[in-house]
Amino acid sequence: MSAEREVSEVSCGAGSVELGVIELDPETAPFRIGNKIRMLAEELRLGKTVSACLGAATAEAVRSILAGGGERRLEVGMELGDPTPCLVMCVELPEGESDDVVSLASPSFDLVEVTDGTEGRRRLRMCKELPPAAGSMDGESRGRMKALLERHSEKELLRLLGRERNFLENTLQALLDVFLVFEPGGRLLKWNRRLNELSGLEDADIAEIGVYGLLEGRGFSLKEEVGGLLSRGAEGSRSLKVWLMGCGGKRIPCEMAISSFMEPSGGRGGFCAVVRDMTSHELLEEELRRTAREMEEARDRAESADRLKSAFLATMSHELRTPLNSIIGFTGILLQGLAGPLNDEQAKQLSMVKQSASHLLDLINDILDLSKIEAGQLEIHPELLDLGELLAEVENTIRPMAEAKGLLFSMVCPEETEFVEADRKRLKQVLLNLLSNAVKFTDEGSVTLECAREGEKWLFSVLDTGPGIKREDLGKLFKPFQQLDMSAARVKEGTGLGLSICRRLVEMMGGEIGVESEYGKGSRFYFYIPALGRGS
Secondary structure: OOOOOOOOOOOOOOOOEEEEEEEEOOOOOOEEEOHHHHHHHHHOOOOOOHHHHHOHHHHHHHHHHHOOOOOOEEEEEEEOOOOOOEEEEEEEEOHHHHHHHHHHHOOOOOEEEEEEOOOOOEEEEEEEEOOHHHHOOOHHHHHHHHHHHHHHHHHHHHHHHHHHHHHHHHHHHHOOOEEEEEOOOOOEEEEOHHHHHHHOOOHHHHHHHOHHHHEEEOOOOHHHHHHHHHHOHHHOEEEEEEEEEOHHHOEEEEEEEEEEEOOOOOOOOEEEEEEEEOHHHHHHHHHHHHHHHHHHHHHHHHHHHHHHHHHHHHHHHHHHHHHHHHHHHHHHHHHOOOOOOOOHHHHHHHHHHHHHHHHHHHHHHHHHHHHHHHOOOOOOOOEEEEHHHHHHHHHHHHHHHHHHOOOEEEEEOOOOOOEEEEOHHHHHHHHHHHHHHHHHHOOOOEEEEEEEEEOOEEEEEEEEOOOOOOHHHHHHOOOOOOOOOOOOOOOOOOOOOHHHHHHHHHHHOOOEEEEEEEOOOEEEEEEEEEOOOOOO
């Protein structure tokens, strides 16, 4: 520790003039006194040594306090009391040492106080009247001493103000935004170097141009806005979008936060402003707007293409169904022998034609249904249905298909008459689709239809003993044109539209559809619909 060291801030108590420190050098242990204290002691005829300033007994007590352990120092101040000036000394000590030091200091000091210090330590404050050389000064000497103390206090104040000014200046220069202080007329009083960096202008040019030449309102007069702020007084503040004018006609988009201030006397004031470069922000906004426009255009094109697709499918489906119905009808007549007898080969070939035509007709019907659903043109027409009659029609269609493959078909449904409010055609379509799928994918075993009422809903379940579905494949179901076997060599026919249409139809009737399956053991497809119809 330097022997000439003085602390920058000393807190000896209110009303005292801060002078410096008294300390021991840890290496050589000489008794040192700060320069300012030594200078004052000499000017006030207190002597040039610690002993001369404080008196031998007091100096020895101070030495003992400082030598008590650790790196200690006394903060020293002076109070110009009346009638006698006194020195004020403060030292911080560990908790357990304060009592001993109080006992040591009490005989040599006029006042000893102990208060809480920092970090759990105790703060010892000791006051001692100055020796007679200073205490018995005449009026002229006393005035000289007061002026001397005030002069040193003023120097300290100026030093602190300078330090605060430097701190503020460094802070303003470090800002990433432009900071301005200017008069109502536009003359700049203060700015930071960020303005030079953004504008590319030198200080002299900036001072000459002024605020209204550097900043331009975007769609408004900046000078008028500034005048309006000044009329509102100290509370006037605004956030404005402006252009910052730079070298070569460069215009930088900025956002300006501005507030007015008045002189302490209430007279004409000025403005403080922070100006932020918004170039990257506005580029991002423009990019987002462009992306939004492109997405909207793409959506419009997709919707237009979807409408054209739906219209095309509806038209083509109608055009294809008419000749297909004719083919199916005439092959049926031929197979019945109404146009004359057929040999076995002819009957076989005509059966294949009818079967292929029927398959193609089913495919066209599925595509037409899907296009109507996607276009929002398919409507549900609920009616009160006798569930037994509907299930009998379904059984008459499915049982021959199951028996042709050697499968056992059964239905587990209520024996008494039950009614359900639903679209007859679409409910039958869903049941036939799920049951025909079960028959198609089951090679041995059984297919079962179960139905039961659960509260305000009807539950329909189709169970089979087919191959089942792997867990990772369950997510592919109920999506259009998705099949579990998408290879070119797949054995089972189909387009992958059936389950997708079933899901849409069930949802349109106010229900939900799902599947449970165990690979290698079979599957259960089920759906719920409201017992009284959607919205009833």
